[in-house]
Amino acid sequence: xxxxxxxxxxxxxxxxxxxxxxxxxxxxxxxxxxxxxxxxxxxxxxxxxxxxxxxxxxxxxxxxxxxxxxxxxxxxxxxxxxxxxxxxxxxxxxxxxxxxxxxxxxxxxxxxxxxxxxxxxxxxxxxxxxxxxxxxxxxxxxxxxxxxxxxxxxxxxxxxxxxxxxxxxxxxxxxxxxxxxxxxxxxxxxxxxxxxxxxxxxxxxxxxxxxxxxxxxxxxxxxxxxxxxxxxxxxxxxxxxxxxxxxxxxxxxxxxxxxxxxxxxxxxxxxxxxxxxxxxxxxxxxxxxxxxxxxxxxxxxxxxxxxxxxxxxxxxxxxxxxxxxxxxxxxxxxxxxxxxxxxxxxxxxxxxxxxxxxxxxxxxxxxxxxxxxxxxxxxxxxxxxxxxxxxxxxxxxxxxxxxxxxxxxxxxxxxxxxxxxxxxxxxxxxxxxxxxxxxxxxxxxxxxxxxxxxxxxxxxxxxxxxxxxxxxxxxxxxxxxxxxxxxxxxxxxxxxxxxxxxxxxxxxxxxxxxxxxxxxxxxxxxxxxxxxxxxxxxxxxxxxxxxxxxxxxxxxxxxxxxxxxxxxxxxxxxxxxxxxxxxxxxxxxxxxxxxxxxxxxxxxxxxxxxxxxxxxxxxxxxxxxxxxxxxxxxxxxxxxxxxxxxxxxxxxxxxxxxxxxxxxxxxxxxxxxxxxxxxxxxxxxxxxxxxxxxxxxx
Ligand code: 3HC
Ligand code: NAI
Numbered sequence: 001x002x003x004x005x006x007x008x009x010x011x012x013x014x015x016x017x018x019x020x021x022x023x024x025x026x027x028x029x030x031x032x033x034x035x036x037x038x039x040x041x042x043x044x045x046x047x048x049x050x051x052x053x054x055x056x057x058x059x060x061x062x063x064x065x066x067x068x069x070x071x072x073x074x075x076x077x078x079x080x081x082x083x084x085x086x087x088x089x090x091x092x093x094x095x096x097x098x099x100x101x102x103x104x105x106x107x108x109x110x111x112x113x114x115x116x117x118x119x120x121x122x123x124x125x126x127x128x129x130x131x132x133x134x135x136x137x138x139x140x141x142x143x144x145x146x147x148x149x150x151x152x153x154x155x156x157x158x159x160x161x162x163x164x165x166x167x168x169x170x171x172x173x174x175x176x177x178x179x180x181x182x183x184x185x186x187x188x189x190x191x192x193x194x195x196x197x198x199x200x201x202x203x204x205x206x207x208x209x210x211x212x213x214x215x216x217x218x219x220x221x222x223x224x225x226x227x228x229x230x231x232x233x234x235x236x237x238x239x240x241x242x243x244x245x246x247x248x249x250x251x252x253x254x255x256x257x258x259x260x261x262x263x264x265x266x267x268x269x270x271x272x273x274x275x276x277x278x279x280x281x282x283x284x285x286x287x288x289x290x291x292x293x294x295x296x297x298x299x300x301x302x303x304x305x306x307x308x309x310x311x312x313x314x315x316x317x318x319x320x321x322x323x324x325x326x327x328x329x330x331x332x333x334x335x336x337x338x339x340x341x342x343x344x345x346x347x348x349x350x351x352x353x354x355x356x357x358x359x360x361x362x363x364x365x366x367x368x369x370x371x372x373x374x375x376x377x378x379x380x381x382x383x384x385x386x387x388x389x390x391x392x393x394x395x396x397x398x399x400x401x402x403x404x405x406x407x408x409x410x411x412x413x414x415x416x417x418x419x420x421x422x423x424x425x426x427x428x429x430x431x432x433x434x435x436x437x438x439x440x441x442x443x444x445x446x447x448x449x450x451x452x453x454x455x456x457x458x459x460x461x462x463x464x465x466x467x468x469x470x471x472x473x474x475x476x477x478x479x480x481x482x483x484x485x486x487x488x489x490x491x492x493x494x495x496x497x498x499x500x501x502x503x504x505x506x507x508x509x510x511x512x513x514x515x516x517x518x519x520x521x522x523x524x525x526x527x528x529x530x531x532x533x534x535x536x537x538x539x540x541x542x543x544x545x546x547x548x549x550x551x552x553x554x555x556x557x558x559x560x561x562x563x564x565x566x567x568x569x570x571x572x573x574x575x576x577x578x579x580x581x582x583x584x585x586x587x588x589x590x591x592x593x594x595x596x597x598x599x600x601x602x603x604x605x606x607x608x609x610x611x612x613x614x615x616x617x618x619x620x621x622x623x624x625x626x627x628x629x630x631x632x633x634x635x636x637x638x639x640x641x642x643x644x645x646x647x648x649x650x651x652x653x654x655x656x657x658x659x660x661x662x663x664x665x666x667x668x669x670x671x672x673x674x675x676x677x678x679x680x681x682x683x684x685x686x687x688x689x690x691x692x693x694x695x696x697x698x
Contacts, residue, residue: 005033006054007040013048013185014041014088015178023060024053026101028072030063034105035074038086048089048185051109052177057096058118059105064127067257067266076101076133077246080108084197089188093181094118094169097157104133107142110196112169113184114160115177120168123155125225127269128262128643132253136232137245140204142167148204149233153216153226199242209234222508223643224261228252260653264645267691268635271628271646274698276455276465278625284448286456287398293318293366293373295387297328300404301376303432306335309353310345310433311460316370318361325360332358335433364394372400372453374426379527381408385416392417400450402426407473407528410443420445424454427474429637430520437637438463439474464636469623476633478623479614479647481528485542485673486610487513491584492544494595495603497564498576503600504607508641514564516639518557518574526551540672544591546583609662612651613677619648619693620679626697627690648690660684 004027006017016037018024034051041049053059062076074082083090083105092098092109098120106112106120114120122131122139130136131152140148143166151158163169173180209230217227235248256262293316294305305315309332317332319325333354339345345353359366367373373395375387384403391401401423403413414423425441438461440454451467458465468474473481487500501512517525526548537543550563557563558574565574588595615630624630631646644650651659660680667674683689 003033004029005037007033007037009041009044009046010050010182011186012046012189013050013182014044014046015050015052015182016041017052017054017178018059019054021055023057023097024055024102025061025063025065026059026076026105027063027066030059031074031076031079035079035082038083038088038090041088042086046088047189048091049086050091050093050178050181050185051083051105052093052181053096058092058094058098058177059102060097061100061102061123062133064266064269067127067262076104077250080104080133081199081246084108084110084199087195089185089193089195091181091185091188093177093184094120094160095177097121099157100124100131100135101133104131104135104138107138107168107198108134111184111188111193113171113173113180114163114169115180116160116172116174118160118163119157120160120163121155121157122152123157125153125155125223125229126265128223128225128259128265129256130225130229130232130249130253132249132257134199134246134249136229136249137236137242138198139168140233140236141198141201145204145207145233145237148236149207149212149230152229152233203239203245204233204237206234206237209237221510222506222641224259225256225265225643228256261643263653264643264649267628267631267645267649268642271632271694272464274694275629275632276458277698278451278455278467280448281452281455284452286453287371287400287449289371289453289456289460290314291316291370293370295319295367295373295375295391296377297325297331298376299331299430300428300432301374302328302331302335303430303434304374304376304404304428305332305358306339306433307428307461307463309336309357310339311462313460314357314359316359316361316366318364318367321362325362329354329358329360335431364390367391368394369396370399372402372457374402374404376404379406379408381412384408384413388413388416388423392419398422400424400453402454404428406477409472410441410470411445414443414445421447422450424450425468425470425474426454426457427468427476429476435637436462436464437476437633438465439468439476439633439637440465441468441470441474443470464632466629466633467625468629468633469621471618471621471623475618475624475630476637478618479611479630479634480638482614483607483611484513484517484525486606488544489542489670489673490598490603490606492542492588492591492593493598494588494593495598496576496584497580499598499600500603500607503603506600507604508644510639515574518563518565518567520557521559522547522551522556522563538672540670542670542673544587546580546587549583550580605662606666608647608650609659609666609674611647612659613663613674613680615647616677616680616683616690619690620677626694628694628698652689652691656680656689657684 004020008015090109091111092106094114095118103120122135124131147166160172213230220226232249232252235245239245291314294301295318297317297319308315340350410425414420424446427439429435429437438458455465497514504512555562561567566577567574618624627648634640663676
């Protein structure tokens with residue numbers, strides 16, 4: 001008997017306790033233990049079996065670490081069939097999260113009871129697969145086709161109450177899973193209840209599966225697993241027997257298991273957790289974090305303040321004048337109204353957050369007692385330095401001084417204070433109370449416990465925090481600047497911004513780069529171009545001024561109703577702005593460029609090659625520690641499709657030699673822009689991948 005399952009006979013009931021912390025994943029030892037536990041219970045004359053999990057949860061699913069490795073017996077689908085086929089009365093008592101294979105084990109049990117706080121679901125779609133241990137066949141038999149389709153295609157977790165109403169569980173009871181399970185099993189035995197196999201229940205009703213398949217495919221923006229789930233549930237309704245339905249489920253499961261999307265999504269799952277684990281922070285205590293100050297209540301400052309308030313921190317908002325402070329408060333209240341509307345906070349909480357937890361100020365003395373200050377004023381070094389000089393004069397000893405700068409040198413900002421060890425970059429993304437990414441920018445002199453506090457703040461605000469080094473644009477904006485340039489070059493050479501946007505949304509980006517520019521405001525790029533020109537550009541760096549002309553005419557994108565696209569009030573998205581094509585044509589003529597046609601494939605190859613190449617430079621220079629840090633930055637801050645794992649996971653899947661060859665062929669026309677990253681050359685020469693680097697550094 002494996003230690004992963006503890007066997008105990010309690011009168012007529014064999015109790016199987018799972019012990020595989022932290023989440024009781026159904027690894028091989030657990031599967032072996034469950035199988036031998038059922039066999040032993042049958043051979044020792046027990047009448048019922050109770051299955052439950054030790055620690056914080058029932059089984060949270062199959063062991064994802066086993067995916068892609070040779071499968072070890074007993075396989076989960078067979079184990080589930082074996083549990084269901086047992087002549088004994090099998091009861092599962094659930095607490096914590098009964099997910100994926102966990103819920104499938106529960107559905108193979110004959111009766112299900114859960115504590116009120118239990119959550120359950122079939123989240124396999126998020127890993128690029130489908131429930132592969134009978135979930136697509138058994139869930140619709142208890143919950144009905146429509147409910148099962150909704151749960152399986154979205155991967156949504158539901159609470160115990162909803163599960164009871166849907167017929168997924170039989171009872172809710174307060175208490176420890178072992179105790180409520182034993183009470184229930186005894187009650188079933190004394191009532192003479194027999195086994196009750198879900199697999200033997202009638203097949204669920206058929207619905208218009210083709211229509212649901214098409215709609216799900218469209219909604220998935222290129223992600224295949226949700227739509228494939230529809231076909232598996234269809235088999236539950238249409239296959240002549242459970243066995244046939246399970247066979248179809250297995251075929252579809254294997255199809256997805258062998259897909260690149262599964263590789264991408266599993267990479268995302270583990271990287272999301274690995275990204276904020278830094279070896280140097282082990283055992284480092286973060287500093288106290290109860291109150292924060294925010295300087296500048298514009299777009300970013302208001303968003304940061306909103307996120308901080310919602311996480312329970314008190315916020316002092318400092319603005320330049322009473323009017324600006326009142327406007328900042330209005331923005332914060334507007335954001336919180338959104339949370340109120342969605343039911344995230346109550347009216348009382350709204351009042352408490354806006355009237356008590358938030359205070360407004362125009363003088364720096366108000367920041368003398370806060371634990372951390374985040375500066376979000378205009379993006380100008382002289383302004384930032386002035387602000388940090390003032391903070392240095394008033395903030396208490398040990399207070400952390402952070403900048404939300406997008407591009408500026410955090411070392412130079414830190415040098416404006418007498419305490420550079422307390423200075424750090426905390427780069428949020430717009431809108432800051434919505435976007436999940438936080439770049440924690442570590443400057444040369446930043447103290448370790450200040451870094452730890454940056455990550456602690458990220459955790460409190462429910463962000464994905466990524467460590468970044470100092471350079472122009474850190475990880476994300478630096479890479480963005482490069483792939484955006486590749487897009488600009490293609491426009492000059494003949495592609496239209498609309499073809500580029502389309503090629504990239506087809507790849508899975510939520511929006512293409514030109515639609516994004518319209519959303520962010522064309523004035524941002526304009527300011528960057530002006531700054532670069534003022535600093536002096538390399539003559540080999542290709543430049544253009546057609547976008548400046550759009551800005552000079554007052555067209556800044558969505559906020560002015562016109563940019564690359566024309567936006568009509570009340571309508572989502574825009575239509576191509578015909579004036580842009582004329583401006584581009586004039587620019588090409590001026591630069592003596594004869595436009596040529598681009599295929600969508602070439603657009604994608606060039607755009608991605610630029611992204612991967614710059615990302616490899618960012619990793620090679622240590623700005624990002626590991627390739628996965630880049631992947632998570634692009635996933636959570638830049639709309640990169642999660643099912644492709646991130647640019648460097650995508651690059652591994654494509655083959656790094658292929659990408660390097662592309663870069664070298666592009667370099668024949670423009671050697672300056674397409675200078676291959678040394679790290680990429682080394683990896684190709686050594687036959688290694690970015691993922692090898694992740695493994696070496698985790
Ligand atoms: N397999 C292997 N490891 C797992 C795991 C799993 N199914 N689920 C979680 N872990 C690991 C995490 O990687 C993490 O490891 P770390 O400490 O080394 O980083 C540790 O367990 C704790 O996880 P979290 O940090 O995520 O803990 P939380 O308390 O925040 O969340 C959870 C717990 C809700 C269970 C969350 O971990 C989760 O959503 N897990 C995945 C659940 C899932 O997708 N299950 C379906 C699996 S696929 C399947 O069952 C296929 C079947 O149909 C055949
Ligand atoms: P914004 O122009 O919307 O807001 C700036 C605010 O700062 C204004 O309300 C202004 O009154 C106030 N302010 C200016 N100087 C001040 C001073 N000395 N003291 C107090 N308040 C002052 O700008 P936005 O977009 O919020 O950007 C702020 C910072 O965040 C910049 O450094 C920017 O680069 C960065 N950032 C911007 C992102 C974006 O998408 N807008 C994303 C991430 C970072």
